[in-house]
Amino acid sequence: MTDMRTAEGSAPVQGPLWGARPRDWAAQEERHHSIYDNIWPLVDVPAGGSVLDVGCGAGTFCRLAAAQGYQVTGIDAAASLIDLAGELVPDGEFHVGDLQFLPFADDHFDCVTAFNSVQFAADPGAALAEIKRVARPAAPVVIVVWGRPEHSELTAIVTGLAPLLPPPPPGVGGPAALAEEHVLDTLIERAGLRATASGYLPVPLDYPDQEAFLLANLSTGVAAVAIRTSGEDAVRDAILRAAAPFRTASGGYRIEAESRYVIASA
Numbered sequence: 001m002t003d004m005r006t007a008e009g010s011a012p013v014q015g016p017l018w019g020a021r022p023r024d025w026a027a028q029e030e031r032h033h034s035i036y037d038n039i040w041p042l043v044d045v046p047a048g049g050s051v052l053d054v055g056c057g058a059g060t061f062c063r064l065a066a067a068q069g070y071q072v073t074g075i076d077a078a079a080s081l082i083d084l085a086g087e088l089v090p091d092g093e094f095h096v097g098d099l100q101f102l103p104f105a106d107d108h109f110d111c112v113t114a115f116n117s118v119q120f121a122a123d124p125g126a127a128l129a130e131i132k133r134v135a136r137p138a139a140p141v142v143i144v145v146w147g148r149p150e151h152s153e154l155t156a157i158v159t160g161l162a163p164l165l166p167p168p169p170p171g172v173g174g175p176a177a178l179a180e181e182h183v184l185d186t187l188i189e190r191a192g193l194r195a196t197a198s199g200y201l202p203v204p205l206d207y208p209d210q211e212a213f214l215l216a217n218l219s220t221g222v223a224a225v226a227i228r229t230s231g232e233d234a235v236r237d238a239i240l241r242a243a244a245p246f247r248t249a250s251g252g253y254r255i256e257a258e259s260r261y262v263i264a265s266a
């Protein structure tokens, strides 16, 4: 029997979760600049070429690529984030949609990027095959996912939220579903992509005060599920309890997270 979640994609579920607090998520996305700044210089894209960012969120990476003269297209499940991306990158083209069903022709883009989005697809392997389909032959493809749970202090926060979440439906991976090296590498190879570089990247996340930290962490997809299930007060308390070890002397927070990246050739 066909699994309807896989056949339809996860966008109808994920979009409202990630899009519930769009401005707070956009502020969090700014903290992901170290990921873009470390990985993007490793990617060889022809000057002025076309770049598709799948799961583009509020458009923070798209803004960076557009500022360098690339023609930018973004797609995301969250309509509210796509609205912000359009404001942030007026020259970009933005779509609400599912990364597993990309509304673009075959062999279309000079580069395709996916920063922390493929792990949320109903079928990440199918999403990678879609990415390969719309990339020009031999075009660079960048896939970034969360790093190893034991190397990321974000794990403490996700673990702290676990009692406030409903049990996941069978077959649905969590945010760290693709973190282990062999899982992503195997899916990439099966999608017909050829990995040319890969590694783990430390991702420091800094928050000046408790309110900024809370707003950022209440705006994630997993927090949105916890809020629906258990209410915002319980989620705030759980986040603050889990993050207590990461409080700085000045009353802010610093989380040492990790990303895994693979640069591949389509």
Ligand SMILES: C[S@@+](CC[C@H](N)C(=O)[O-])C[C@H]1O[C@@H](n2cnc3c(N)ncnc32)[C@H](O)[C@@H]1O
Binding pocket: 009, 010, 011, 014, 015, 018, 019, 029, 032, 054, 055, 056, 057, 058, 061, 075, 076, 077, 078, 081, 097, 098, 099, 100, 114, 115, 116, 117, 120, 121, 122
């Ligand atoms: C962790 S955020 C990453 C956002 C941004 N790329 C970044 O670098 O921070 C995950 C993003 O993937 C999007 N997403 C999740 N599932 C999706 C799907 N099935 N199709 C399209 N976008 C999806 C979410 O709406 C959200 O914007």
